[in-house]
Amino acid sequence: MASSKTSISARSLVLASCVLIPCLFAACPKDNVPVKPRVGVSTAKPAPTKPIPTVAPVFSADRAMQHVRQQLDFGPRPPDTMALEKTRNYIISELKSYGLRVSTDEFTAKTPLGDKRMANIVGDFPGETKDIVAVASHYDTKFYDDMRFVGANDPAASVATLLEIARVLGNSKEKPKLTYRVVFFDGEEALCEGWDECSKPEAPDNTYGSRRYVSQLKAQGDLKSTRALILLDMMGYTKLELGRDPSSTRWLQDIIWQAGRELGHSKVFVDRQEGVGGDDHEPFLDAGIPAVDMIQLSGYPYWHKADDDFDKISADSIKIVGDTVLASLPRIVSYVQANGG
Numbered sequence: 001m002a003s004s005k006t007s008i009s010a011r012s013l014v015l016a017s018c019v020l021i022p023c024l025f026a027a028c029p030k031d032n033v034p035v036k037p038r039v040g041v042s043t044a045k046p047a048p049t050k051p052i053p054t055v056a057p058v059f060s061a062d063r064a065m066q067h068v069r070q071q072l073d074f075g076p077r078p079p080d081t082m083a084l085e086k087t088r089n090y091i092i093s094e095l096k097s098y099g100l101r102v103s104t105d106e107f108t109a110k111t112p113l114g115d116k117r118m119a120n121i122v123g124d125f126p127g128e129t130k131d132i133v134a135v136a137s138h139y140d141t142k143f144y145d146d147m148r149f150v151g152a153n154d155p156a157a158s159v160a161t162l163l164e165i166a167r168v169l170g171n172s173k174e175k176p177k178l179t180y181r182v183v184f185f186d187g188e189e190a191l192c193e194g195w196d197e198c199s200k201p202e203a204p205d206n207t208y209g210s211r212r213y214v215s216q217l218k219a220q221g222d223l224k225s226t227r228a229l230i231l232l233d234m235m236g237y238t239k240l241e242l243g244r245d246p247s248s249t250r251w252l253q254d255i256i257w258q259a260g261r262e263l264g265h266s267k268v269f270v271d272r273q274e275g276v277g278g279d280d281h282e283p284f285l286d287a288g289i290p291a292v293d294m295i296q297l298s299g300y301p302y303w304h305k306a307d308d309d310f311d312k313i314s315a316d317s318i319k320i321v322g323d324t325v326l327a328s329l330p331r332i333v334s335y336v337q338a339n340g341g
């Protein structure tokens with residue numbers, strides 16, 4: 001009986017690998033199943049001569065950290081600078097290499113420091129419908145004329161995390177039920193020192209890119225097709241702890257916090273309130289689009305300081321957020337579909 005057990009289990013193993021691993025090699029089809037498989041139940045060791053191709057790509061913290069390093073190498077990256085243009089080109093070429101459909105929306109923003117050319121970047125992974133679940137980050141750094149500010153956590157870490165999320169989505173073999181979109185906003189930061197220091201009622205001095213993005217949705221009659229927005233901002237700190245932004249949409253926040261805790265990160269996804277005060281998710285909320293901000297603002301001592309540098313962020317934190325967002329996306333899609341989708 002032992003030998004027949006062995007042969008059944010070996011056969012199912014081979015069959016399973018044909019189902020689970022794409023048949024990239026000619027040896028895979030079922031008529032080539034070995035007569036005497038070498039795989040046993042307990043004695044023989046599997047000895048593959050070639051590395052097994054990765055079926056489901058996973059979030060790579062190493063790759064994300066390279067994206068952070070690359071952005072810091074470009075230097076300070078305020079709107080309408082050569083450094084931000086290099087960052088933009090880098091993001092675009094990465095997204096294209098992942099197989100995403102990429103577009104940019106260039107516009108001129110009137111700011112307290114004069115007209116600034118800005119551009120949002122959009123990457124799509126088309127699903128079965130045109131309804132969209134979006135994940136976003138801003139990619140500009142705050143402008144300072146008296147300080148070299150490179151923004152490792154604000155925003156290089158969130159840009160890097162979003163790029164790596166995009167790569168995993170782009171490599172997915174399964175067509176999602178809804179379209180997944182990544183958005184990189186220009187001009188989130190105020191050009192004056194304070195967030196609202198130079199804001200006027202109809203002309204805030206912040207969130208230029210996200211306000212532009214939502215106004216374009218409105219103009220195109222596309223508000224309803226955006227079903228949810230996840231915003232990443234300042235989530236790479238070595239001592240990561242994400243509290244709940246009270247303005248965010250509760251069901252969306254609950255799905256993400258629950259997924260994070262199920263992945264073993266209950267110390268990161270905590271219930272205390274996180275005072276945000278304003279961010280790129282607000283224009284979405286104002287337009288009736290469910291949105292959530294994943295941000296560690298109050299607990300980040302290097303916010304808008306020259307010390308917001310590479311040593312303040314960690315691969316572990318970035319991976320926690322990347323894995324959690326990727327685990328949340330299908331749940332968000334299910335929720336949306338169950339609630340009028």
Ligand SMILES: [Zn+2]
Pocket residue numbers: 142154189304
């Ligand atoms: Zn900032």
